[in-house]
Amino acid sequence: xxxxxxxxxxxxxxxxxxxxxxxxxxxxxxxxxxxxxxxxxxxxxxxxxxxxxxxxxxxxxxxxxxxxxxxxxxxxxxxxxxxxxxxxxxxxxxxxxxxxxxxxxxxxxxxxxxxxxxxxxxxxxxxxxxxxxxxxxxxxxxxxxxxxxxxxxxxxxxxxxxxxxxxxxxxxxxxxxxxxxxxxxxxxxxxxxxxxxxxxxxxxxxxxxxxxxxxxxxxxxxxxxxxxxxxxxxxxxxxxxxxxxxxxxxxxxxxxxxxxxxxxxxxxxxxxxxxxxxxxxxxxxxxxxxxxxxxxxxxxxxxxxxxxxxxxxxxxxxxxxxxxxxxxxxxxxxxxxxxxxxxxxxxxxxxxxxxxxxxxxxxxxxxxxxxxxxx
Numbered sequence: 001x002x003x004x005x006x007x008x009x010x011x012x013x014x015x016x017x018x019x020x021x022x023x024x025x026x027x028x029x030x031x032x033x034x035x036x037x038x039x040x041x042x043x044x045x046x047x048x049x050x051x052x053x054x055x056x057x058x059x060x061x062x063x064x065x066x067x068x069x070x071x072x073x074x075x076x077x078x079x080x081x082x083x084x085x086x087x088x089x090x091x092x093x094x095x096x097x098x099x100x101x102x103x104x105x106x107x108x109x110x111x112x113x114x115x116x117x118x119x120x121x122x123x124x125x126x127x128x129x130x131x132x133x134x135x136x137x138x139x140x141x142x143x144x145x146x147x148x149x150x151x152x153x154x155x156x157x158x159x160x161x162x163x164x165x166x167x168x169x170x171x172x173x174x175x176x177x178x179x180x181x182x183x184x185x186x187x188x189x190x191x192x193x194x195x196x197x198x199x200x201x202x203x204x205x206x207x208x209x210x211x212x213x214x215x216x217x218x219x220x221x222x223x224x225x226x227x228x229x230x231x232x233x234x235x236x237x238x239x240x241x242x243x244x245x246x247x248x249x250x251x252x253x254x255x256x257x258x259x260x261x262x263x264x265x266x267x268x269x270x271x272x273x274x275x276x277x278x279x280x281x282x283x284x285x286x287x288x289x290x291x292x293x294x295x296x297x298x299x300x301x302x303x304x305x306x307x308x309x310x311x312x313x314x315x316x317x318x319x320x321x322x323x324x325x326x327x328x329x330x331x332x333x334x335x336x337x338x339x340x341x342x343x344x345x346x347x348x349x350x351x352x353x354x355x356x357x358x359x360x361x362x363x364x365x366x367x368x369x370x371x372x373x374x375x
Contacts, residue, residue: 002028002369005087006035006045007078007102009056009095012264014038016119016165016358017093021045023362034085036078037093056098064097071098079105082113088369089114096121100134107137116365118142120152120159131155140368142361145305146351162360163353166264170271171355173249182215184328185255185274186241187248187265190223192230197281198261199231203241204321205259209328210240217241219255221248221265257331259324262299266311267352270302270345275331275338277312278303281319302348310344 004024008017018040024031025044033045038053055070064071075098082090090106090113092099103115120141134141135157143149144164152159186206188199199220206218218241222228228245235241244251248265252258252272260266262280269276278300298304300311312327314320331338353360 001030001032002366003032003034003085003087004365004369005082005085005090006033006037006041006049006093007090007095007099008035008037008041008093009053009098011038011053013094013119014040014053015169017041017091018044019165019168019358020091020093020118020361020365023358024365026359027362027366034081034087035090036074056095074098075102075105078102079109082106083109087113089116089365091365092117094119094121103134104137114139114368116140116142116368118361119144119165120148131157140364142364144352144357145301146353147305160364161353162364163355163357164267165357165361166267167271167349167352168355168357170249170268175250175253177250177253179256180217180254181256181332182213182217183255184209184216184218184332185251185258185260186218186220187251187258187260187269188220188227188231189261189263189265190227192227193282194261195227195230197283198279198319199234201279201281201319201321201324202259203234203236205324205328206241207237208321208325210237212325212329213332219244219247219251221251222246223248257328259328262313262315264301266300266302267348270311271349273342273345275341277314277324277327277331279314279319279324281316284316302345305348305351306344310341310348 006017008014014037017037021033021044036050036052039051042049042051092103106113115138117138120143131152132155135155141152141157141159143159143161146161149159149161186202188195188202209216220231220243222231222243222245225245228243231243252269252274255274258269258274258276260269260276260278262278266278280299299315300313302311303309314324
C-alpha cells in the first residue's frame, strides 16, 4: 500500500491538498494519507489526519515569533511522525516557512525519502538564489505557473508544470448572468490586517465615484463573517455599499469593474474576465522590508504572467482614492482600455493549463514514487 505524508498549513493549501488527495485516490483507491493540514484534507484522509489550520495559519513575522514555541514543538512532532510512519513520499503544499525547513531536516534524516513540493514557494520573487539550495533536499516541484519550470530547472531542481488548481474550482462556480453596468465589486483581501488597511481606501474611492455617478452600487466580497463584521464597523455610506460573505465568484461575474487587493483574487477576477484595478497597502515597516527582498517588476500575478502591466497597480503610497477612482471610471466606459484588458485576460488564463491540475499533479506524484520503487 502506498502511503503519502502531507503537510499544509493554510486554508488555500487545505483546498488544494484535498483536491490532490481525491485525484490520487481515483488512481489508487488503496492509497493511505497521513500528515497535517485542514478540515477538507482530514475529510478525505480520515480522522487520524491532523487538522491544525486554526493554529498554523499565521501571517507576519511578529505572529510567527509570538508562537515560536508552538511551531518548534509541531516541527519536532512532524519529524517524529514521518520517521515512525515511513511514508513512500512527503508532499509539501505551499507554507514555505515551515515546509522548506522541514524538507531540509528530512533530507538529513534520510536521503532515500521522496520529497515533493506542490504549490511551490515563490522564491523566484524574493530569493532566486535559494532555488539551488532547495535542489539539495527537494526531489520534484509541481509548478502551477509555466515560467517556474525553467527557473527551477536552471538551478538543477526538477520541475513539472501541472497547471493551476484554481481553474477546476472556478469552472464549477460559473453562473448564467450578465454584467450590471452600475455595479462595482470590492475585494479587500482575506486577512484582517489587509482589510483594516485597504477597505478604508476602497470606501473613499467609492465615495468619489458616487459623486461622479450617483446610480453606482458597490458589493463587497468578505472572505469570512469576522471580516464582514469588521467592515460593517468601518462602513460609512450604507445605502450604496453592500457586504456579502462567500460571494466573490458571483460578484466577479456580475460587476462591471472591480477594485481588488493583491493576491489570488486578482487571478480569479482575470479568469471571470472582470476588468479591475489592483490595490495593496501594508504597514510601512512591512513594505520597506519587502522592498529589500522582492525582485519582480509587478505585484499582481496577471501582470507577472503577461510580463506587462495589464492591470493598473496602486501600491502603498500610490494607493490614493483619487487615482483609484479615476482608473475605475475609465474602465466603467466601453473603452479600448477595457476591451484590451479583457483580451489580455484571455491570454493570461490560457497559460494556466486548463482544468485537471490535481489529476496531473497526482500522476506526477505516483510516477515519482513508482520510479523510486523500480530503482
